[in-house]
Amino acid sequence: MSATADVAGLVAKAREGQPRAVARLISFVEDASPLMRDVTAALAPHTGHAMVIGLTGAPGVGKSTTTSALVAEYRGRGKRVGVLAVDPSSPFSGGALLGDRIRMQDHATDSGVFIRSMASRGHLGGLSWATPQAIRVLDAAGFDVVLVETVGVGQSEVEVAGAADTTVVLLAPGMGDGVQAAKAGILEIGDVFVVNKADRDGVESTMRELRHMLSLGSGPRSGSDGDSWVAPVLRSIASRGEGIAEIVDAIDEHRVWLERTGQLLNRRQVRAASEVEAIAFGLLRARIGDLSGDARLESLAARVVAGAIDPYAAADSLVAGLSN
Amino acid sequence: MSATADVAGLVAKAREGQPRAVARLISFVEDASPLMRDVTAALAPHTGHAMVIGLTGAPGVGKSTTTSALVAEYRGRGKRVGVLAVDPSSPFSGGALLGDRIRMQDHATDSGVFIRSMASRGHLGGLSWATPQAIRVLDAAGFDVVLVETVGVGQSEVEVAGAADTTVVLLAPGMGDGVQAAKAGILEIGDVFVVNKADRDGVESTMRELRHMLSLGSGPRSGSDGDSWVAPVLRSIASRGEGIAEIVDAIDEHRVWLERTGQLLNRRQVRAASEVEAIAFGLLRARIGDLSGDARLESLAARVVAGAIDPYAAADSLVAGLSN
Secondary structure, three states: OHHHHHHHHHHHHHHHOHHHHHHHHHHHHOOOOOOHHHHOOOOHHHHOOOOEEEEOOOOOOOHHHHHHHHHHHHHOOOEEEEEEEEEEOOOOHHHHHHHHHHHHHHOOOOEEEEEEOOOOOOOHHHHHHHHHHHHHHHHOOOOOOEEEEOOOOOHHHHHHHHOOOOHHHHEEOOOOOOHHHOOOOOOOOOOOEEOOOOOOOOOHHHHHHHHHHHHHHHOHHHHOOOEOOOOOOOEEEEEHOOOHHHHHHHHHHHHHHHHHOHHHHHHHHHHHHHHHHHHHHHHHHHHHHOOOOHHHHHHHHHHHHHOOOOOOHHHHHHHHOOOO | OOHHHHHHHHHHHHHHOOHHHHHHHHHHHHHOOOOOOHHHHHHHHOOOOOOEEEEOOOOOOHHHHHHHHHHHHHHOOOEEEEEEOOOOOOOOOHEEEEEHHHHHHHHHHOOOOEEEEEOOOOOOHHHHHHHHHHOEEEEEEOOEEEEEEEEEHHHHHHHHOOOOOOEEEEEEOOHHHHHHHHHHHOOOOEEEEEEOOOOOOOOHHHHHHHHHHHHOOOOOOOOOOOOOEEOOOEEEEEOOOOHHHHHHHHHHHHHHHHHHHHHHHHHHHHHHHHHHHHHHHHHHHHHHHHOOHHHHHHHHHHHHHHHOOOOOHHHHHHHHHHOO
């Protein structure tokens, strides 16, 4: 009872713009707190308003700098911005990134900006589970824009980025260019492409190659009746703030297209479906987890080691135990 | 019926040492073929003989070269060796690695060596699911030694390496040394530590730092009644084959210790338990997957988007449907 009351209070404070309340709610998400059920229920009526923007790209293309510049641009347009920085790839870069975030956080004492590094806890399904929930927290807390920054390498990051309303793919000249983009599977997920660090050599050829590959690809995203979206290829120098307004304009145009064609609802239903699936999956996993210390799993494992039973048959037996 | 007969035939051919049969069985594993159940059942009676050795380390420490050298050393000692190269981290390095493997594969026309790159298919649980199954294939096919080479960054790789009977952790001088090892959590999983590229500056200090950190850590692995394992710190120059025999000797000593203390059975039961869990998890996931195109999940997702129901309640409803 009192835990539920606390959650309701936290959600109310988060909606008033108190960053500590927002942070605590996201911590519940990351820790997969037992309170998550209450948190999610309390958030549900307040969600669906934020624009969810994915920003992805390989290491070194300037994602953090671009994120900072986009935050400044959105603030200039009077929007409240929440940032989720998802960086599961490396235990080594974690520290430096965190420092970045803290500096940005200090800068943003106006409560119009909230920045959070999402740690991949290494749990299977950790990221794909926690990120949509954290988006939900920021959405309910009244942020107009939720920016999800991911390293564009690896399937789970692609999934996370793919969960956005609009996905911005960032590249840089001279990094292997479009071929790498194609390999990493980010051509398919991009709604807006940006070649950053446009003061370097090779911008033109990277943009040209990218446009060429996009034209060869699965073609423009189709909307209703030929009202299709052709992903623009833009350029920027994020460190000097150049080209940032154009990125935000392109995102806005994409948003208009999403709404006009019904694709926004479509994407959000796909996102909600995978969110529900992930939670269901977690619930089932927890049930298996409950059996982990169990004598039954131990004795099954011993029989597998002895070759008396094969692992599938053992798994069948384990699963059969869950249905009861 | 005929599919089952084919599987029995394949297993028989794999046990005769036919590399194509081994390769096909591993492909079944990677593709999570519907035949996996039959494959696993056919393999079960023939498993438990191979020594499973994990080799892990950060990119650049010389894992592939060391693997090659270890293969040559084991061949010299009359052992048949299967290699699983697990490299989930990068879509970019995949190509080069594959080239390496193909060259090694060409070299090994004696059927005493089998090398396979395990692709992370990006499925959740893909690696942790497929790798133990592939080990099982090589074990049943009669390889004396199964070497599992992983990039020592990221939780799933640590899990994979941790599933070995003996885990060799590879480092190189001047790569941030022990501190990075500690960060990546590989101090805990190493049974044998090797500082490779020992012709470079800083070998001594890396070895010293490593020994120091190991002495500070959770202490030596305890066996029964004070019969504990103190992980040795060795040095090698794998490109010249130097120090390789010593690594194999240390692995053999560890094996003797594992058997004497009962830890071998212990580790294998833990491995089997997590294997059974992973399969059970996959079975449950498949059940959820069956619901994905389902109208029920779609309508639940639509209600979530509308804020009429929260994702947890939707997941509860989905899971309730599985028990029937």
